[in-house]
Amino acid sequence: MAGRGETAVAPLTDDELIAAKEQIYADGIVGFKGAFSRDWVRRLGEDVDIAFDEARARPGGAVGRGPQRYYVEIHPEQLRGFADLAGHPWITAVAEAVLGPEYEIVEVGFDVPGPGAEYQPWHRDFPMPVETRSERRLTSLAINVTTVDTTDEMGPFEIAPGTQWDDSDEFEHGMFPPKEHYDRYRDLAVRKYPQMGDISIRSALTIHRGTENRSQSSRPVLVLGLDAPGAGNAERHDLAVTTGxxxxxxxxxxxxxxxPIVDELTPINQKHTIEGLVMGEAEG
Structure with missing residues (x-):
């Protein structure tokens, strides 16, 4: 659907969609430039700022992901542009191609690395599902939307392409590779510098980390989480919408x-805590 301020975009061609799916399976991430207008992103940023202030004002409203780094889960209607995001033709096409036509929206939230945020340990966001391990099939996707123009000083997102398939009993909690693996991830690492309006679609299994924010500005990033049927990530989240x-x-x-469809929304107490990230590590 076309919403107020959304960039009008042509649907992906069959070749573009095939290439996007292949890149997700090869690298664990694909990016799209100019998915939304800058005006639309400015409104998104306003809504994120309001939700962040509200979450930090109450116990359990925001969870730490390392020093000066927070995650907040919200309800869809806290974003004026939720329908634009969830119905964007590039997102829906890739979601159907990777997860199937009955994919589910299971998460709406945002990360905020503020000034002084340090390097995170290399990690994935949850343990590898059995379908991925045994069938090499991805069962979830994360859509990321930056609310600011990313610079190197802001501590950009860093990802090690192809590592969504890494499988080792050495991973702590199934998510944290041992430090002996860090040299390989640093060699593979690519830093991402999305600008307002750009999006990425990735497997949250791909090894990644936030880097050091040396600026005086926060770098909020919205996250839309999608599951294939039966993937089970909805259990980690508490989405709800009102009847209206x-x-x-x-x-x-x-x-x-x-x-759930409810008469009145209840503020979400965060429970998607990633083991270990609350401590953070100043490792460059």
Whole structure:
């Protein structure tokens, strides 16, 4: 659907969609330039700032992901542009190609690395599912939308392409590779510098980390989490929508939003804590 301020984009061609899926399977991430207008992203940034202030003002509203680094999960209707995001033709096409036509929206949240945020340990966001290990099949995707123009001083996201398939009993909690593996990840690492309007679609299994924010600015990034049917990540999240909001959503989005419909929203107490990241590591 076309929302207020959304960049009008042509659907992906068959060749572009095949290439995007192949890149996700090869590298663990694919990027798209100019998915949204800068005006749309400015409104997104305003909504994220409001939600961040609210979350930090109450116990359990924000979870630490290392020094000066936070994660907040929110409800869809806290974003004026949620329907634009969830219904964006590039996102829906890639989601269907990778996860199948019955994919589910399981997470809406954002990361905020503030000034002084340090290097995170290399990690993936949850243990490898059995389907990925045994069938080399990806069962979830994360869509990232920056609310600012990323610079090197802001501590950009760093990812090691191809490592979504790394499987080792040495991974602590199934997510944290031992430091003996760090040289390989540093050799593979690519830093990402998205600008307002750009998006990325990635497997959260791909080994990654946030880097040191040496600037005086925060670098908020919205996260939309998608699952294939039965992947189970919804258990880590608490999405809900009110009846009135549900009635206003396009049917194409409601088909993928399997969450409680309530009379009144309850603020989310964060439970998607990634073991170890609350400590952080100043490792360059």
């Amino acid at each position: 909001y549900w009635d206003r959503l396009p049917q194409g989005i409601r088909d993928h939003l399997h969450c």
